[in-house]
Amino acid sequence: MATVEKRRPTVIPPAGFTDSGRQSVSQAAGATESEEDFLRQVGVTEMLRAALLKVLEARPEEPIAFLAHYFENMGLRSPVNGGAGEPPGQLLLQQQRLGRALWHLRLAHHSQRAAFNSNVTVAYECLSAGGRRKRPGLDGRTYSELLRRICRDGRAPEEVVAPLLRKVQCRDHEAVPLSVFRAGTLTCFVLLEFVARAGALFQLLQDPAAAVADRRVGQAVLDTLEGALQASDAAAPARFLEAGSRLGPDSLALALDRAVGGRRPSAPMTREEFLERAAALFIAKVKPVG
Amino acid sequence: MSRILVPCHVKGTVALQVGDVRTSQGRPGVLVIDVTFPSVAPFELQEITFKNYYTAFLSIRVRQHTSAHTTAKWLTCLRDYCLMPDPHSEEGAQEYVSLFKHQSPSMTFPKWLSHPVPCEQPALLCESLPDPSRVSSEVQQMWALTEMIRASHTSARIGRFDVDGCYDLNLLSYT
Numbered sequence: 001m002a003t004v005e006k007r008r009p010t011v012i013p014p015a016g017f018t019d020s021g022r023q024s025v026s027q028a029a030g031a032t033e034s035e036e037d038f039l040r041q042v043g044v045t046e047m048l049r050a051a052l053l054k055v056l057e058a059r060p061e062e063p064i065a066f067l068a069h070y071f072e073n074m075g076l077r078s079p080v081n082g083g084a085g086e087p088p089g090q091l092l093l094q095q096q097r098l099g100r101a102l103w104h105l106r107l108a109h110h111s112q113r114a115a116f117n118s119n120v121t122v123a124y125e126c127l128s129a130g131g132r133r134k135r136p137g138l139d140g141r142t143y144s145e146l147l148r149r150i151c152r153d154g155r156a157p158e159e160v161v162a163p164l165l166r167k168v169q170c171r172d173h174e175a176v177p178l179s180v181f182r183a184g185t186l187t188c189f190v191l192l193e194f195v196a197r198a199g200a201l202f203q204l205l206q207d208p209a210a211a212v213a214d215r216r217v218g219q220a221v222l223d224t225l226e227g228a229l230q231a232s233d234a235a236a237p238a239r240f241l242e243a244g245s246r247l248g249p250d251s252l253a254l255a256l257d258r259a260v261g262g263r264r265p266s267a268p269m270t271r272e273e274f275l276e277r278a279a280a281l282f283i284a285k286v287k288p289v290g
Numbered sequence: 291m292s293r294i295l296v297p298c299h300v301k302g303t304v305a306l307q308v309g310d311v312r313t314s315q316g317r318p319g320v321l322v323i324d325v326t327f328p329s330v331a332p333f334e335l336q337e338i339t340f341k342n343y344y345t346a347f348l349s350i351r352v353r354q355h356t357s358a359h360t361t362a363k364w365l366t367c368l369r370d371y372c373l374m375p376d377p378h379s380e381e382g383a384q385e386y387v388s389l390f391k392h393q394s395p396s397m398t399f400p401k402w403l404s405h406p407v408p409c410e411q412p413a414l415l416c417e418s419l420p421d422p423s424r425v426s427s428e429v430q431q432m433w434a435l436t437e438m439i440r441a442s443h444t445s446a447r448i449g450r451f452d453v454d455g456c457y458d459l460n461l462l463s464y465t
Contacts, residue, residue, distance in 0.1 A: 253422035
């Protein structure tokens with residue numbers, strides 16, 4: 001049951017004009033002015049401006065739903081019970097903070113680097129804010145919980161992301177600085193996209209009848225990718241050219257051709273196994289936190 | 291004026307390729323053939339005749355020794371001369387070609403041939419194999435994401451003293 005919304009008293013324009021026509025005009029002008037002032041005083045103008053800026057920055061596909069979530073989150077910031085009664089428990093506050101931080105982190109895609117970084121900073125501040133019973137700063141437990149949530153909500157299988165989390169998680173009692181937070185969250189989002197691409201790749205490789213792929217084909221593709229990632233010590237342009245040459249359609253076609261080679265089909269490879277192996281190639285290049 | 295054959299020495303093809311020739315699997319698109327003329331006497335080259343074998347475009351560069359005083363310079367006589375209208379078709383693939391002096395904008399003819407090779411599809415691709423260009427697109431994106439993460443490591447440390455991943459105080463060393 002919603003609390004009764006109190007109505008603020010409107011400003012009544014002073015009467016005192018002898019001319020009735022002018023009086024009505026001045027009354028109308030006074031009412032308009034009071035509406036603008038009213039909006040500004042309660043902070044609605046500022047709030048709407050901030051909301052519109054967020055929409056422009058994030059460019060969501062469904063702006064109305066985006067705005068609805070935005071205002072819902074705004075509501076979380078005000079006290080849940082209107083100030084009366086017991087304040088919400090520590091656990092609930094923690095969950096709210098996590099939810100809000102996750103929402104900030106998902107506003108921009110990781111490739112929109114400037115927007116993503118600014119959202120990371122906001123999320124970090126949200127999680128680091130001190131409370132009545134909470135010291136300011138981000139502890140390792142909350143950080144690890146956030147990373148797990150990111151990966152879980154990204155619908156990546158747990159076995160696939162577990163090795164990454166082991167590498168980038170922090171111990172419960174450690175204090176997490178912003179740079180580590182940024183690197184860890186970015187890595188999680190990039191891994192999610194990597195796994196999505198690997199899933200799409202498996203779709204291409206799999207047998208249309210069954211949901212599995214020929215093991216030789218899957219292994220050949222993974223081996224080619226691994227080879228391209230085994231960077232030589234050459235400088236960046238030469239390395240990219242070499243990788244581009246290895247991963248071009250002709251080179252891949254040859255690799256696939258060679259792998260299949262007229263031998264009879266071998267054991268199948270499931271999607272889970274393919275994703276796990278592909279993710280392992282990615283995770284091997286992630287620098288562990290320390 | 292009679293025309294005579296000029297003895298020349300054609301060296302083996304050299305691939306212009308980044309990376310190790312033995313280990314890389316990609317086929318290079320450009321091959322180079324050096325042609326030298328052992329005879330010392332100067333001559334005016336009128337015509338080059340050869341039989342093509344699946345080369346799409348030909349560039350010819352010549353290094354002229356004009357006199358003893360000036361250093362030899364490289365000149366481009368032909369650039370990307372089309373031998374095969376469609377590199378993936380047979381037209382022009384095995385034809386005899388004659389190139390005449392008047393086709394090149396500069397004076398004399400080459401002592402150096404550059405010999406690009408067209409992209410060849412692997413023959414008899416199995417029907418059941420997946421589409422290589424789509425596979426290549428996905429794999430390249432995966433490679434790019436991994437490279438990005440590899441490059442974007444943070445140098446900030448969390449201040450942890452790890453010994454083989456263990457945080458046991460007793461194992462910390464003082465050295």
